[in-house]
Amino acid sequence: MPTEEETVCKMNARNRRIVFQALSGGPSQRFDPGDPPDDGGEPRLDVWGFKDSxxxxxxxxxxxxxxxxxxxxxxxxxxxxxxxxxxxQADIKAEDIHPSLYPTRIPESCASEEILRALRAVVGEHLTIEPEQRLRRGHGHTQAEMYAIKYGHLERIPDVVVFPGSENEVIALVKLAEERSLVLRPYGGGTCVNEALRCPAEEERTIVAVDMGRMNRIRWIDPVNRMACLQAGAVGRLVVAQLAEHGFTIGHEPDSIEFSTVGGWIATH
Ligand SMILES: Cc1cc2nc3c(=O)[nH]c(=O)nc-3n(C[C@H](O)[C@H](O)[C@H](O)COP(=O)(O)OP(=O)(O)OC[C@H]3O[C@@H](n4cnc5c(N)ncnc54)[C@H](O)[C@@H]3O)c2cc1C
Incomplete structure (x- = not known):
């Protein structure tokens, strides 16, 4: 993962000048806006939406x-x-419902104790092999995927979900994946509609879903240069709410903004 300075080097000259001004503390007044707001929004695992609605x-x-x-x-x-x-043009009756069978058959985790130990050495207890948590990280939100988890099944899903809390932990995960031949699958909000989160059925290596949910902060806002530095797991609706507290808007507002993340936006565009 590139450092802040390396990312800056890939930008065009004009943007680079602005970012260097901000990073060097030039005329900027960069500040840390604090933790993201807690709106109690817990996503449901089986359908689109929050548990409370x-x-x-x-x-x-x-x-x-x-x-x-x-x-x-x-x-x-x-x-x-x-x-x-x-x-x-259909006579849809209120009682005419197709009850969900979620969760249907969920594949077992293939992660060995040795691999789980090595992953714990990186992320501590921020790791799970709980079946429904693994299932959620193995699909996006296409009709076919949502139908499959309610009435069919997915052949292959991640074997383990890890929640790194820092850039160093992400770097350590990538090194571990190279050493042990693990498959890493970044996961943001799980809202993609291009099957990017699906796992190939024939994959025999251990698949590790890297959930970015703990790296969810706005690291700084620079009100002078009108820039902000966001962690990849920052969730759209919370970024919007926190920027609004300081009089800013984000300029990218997909319909999935309640759940999708900055990392997912970048990866899918
Ligand atoms: C109801 C609905 C409305 C939508 N509306 C819009 C819209 O208006 N505009 C639009 O553009 N899209 C829209 N989408 C599609 C989807 O929300 C976007 O593609 C979004 O950018 C995905 O972000 P995510 O955080 O959910 O990523 P995920 O679904 O979690 O991941 C998508 C891909 O990005 C990768 N990824 C995620 N995070 C990272 C990271 N930190 N580093 C590297 N790779 C990463 C994943 O591995 C995966 O390949 C919509 C989807 C739904 C279901």
């Missing part, structure tokens, strides 16, 4: 968004089912 159908057969997170939360949406029926 879901659509249901009430006694009057109207769709309701449960929870308190959104302006629509708690409100009955009586026009929703009629709109679906007319748009899709």
């Amino acid at each position: 879901r659509f249901t159908i009430d006694a009057a057969n109207n769709v309701v968004l449960e929870g308190t997170r959104y302006p629509l939360s708690g409100q009955e949406l009586p026009a929703f089912l009629p709109w679906l029926r007319s748009t899709f």
Whole structure:
């Protein structure tokens, strides 16, 4: 992983001048905005969305968004089912549901004790082989993938998930992967729609999902040069909220911003 200075060297001359000004403390007033805000948002593993919000159908057969997170939360949406029926020209009934079978069959982890020990030497206890956590890191959000985890299964998923907390830990993971022939799969928000997180069924090496969730901070904001330095695991909605506290916007707002991360944005563009 390139250091901050190495990344700067790859930029064009104009941007390099601005970044060097910021890094050298020139006319910038760089400051650390602190930890990301905690909005209590815990993503669900089996569907798109947060654990505290879901659509249901009430006694009057109207769709309701449960929870308190959104302006629509708690409100009955009586026009929703009629709109679906007319748009899709299908007689969709409130009781006509296809219950999810999640979690279906989840492949066993192939990680040996020796490899788990070596990974723990890098990330400590920030590691899991829990089946549903591994499954989540083995797919994005295409219809086919979401259908597979509810009604079918995925042939191959990561064997272990690690959560590095620093650049040095990421470097150590890459070295370990080279030495032990491990497959590293970075994971941001898991929102990709190009099957980039799928594991080839025939892969025999140990697959390690590298979840960037602990490297989630805005390291600094430079209000003079209007720049910020973000860690790869910073989650879009929290970056937006924290920048807004200082009067800034981010300029990249994908529809997946509630869950997608800076690292994922860069990797998929
Ligand atoms: C409902 C919905 C709406 C969407 N709207 C948009 C939109 O408006 N605009 C848009 O562009 N996309 C959109 N997407 C697609 C998706 O959100 C983007 O591709 C997003 O950039 C993926 O980010 P992520 O953090 O979820 O990455 P992930 O899905 O976790 O990973 C995607 C790829 O990036 C790699 N990766 C992740 N983090 C890192 C890292 N730190 N270092 C190296 N590689 C990494 C992964 O290994 C994987 O190959 C949408 C998806 C959904 C489901």
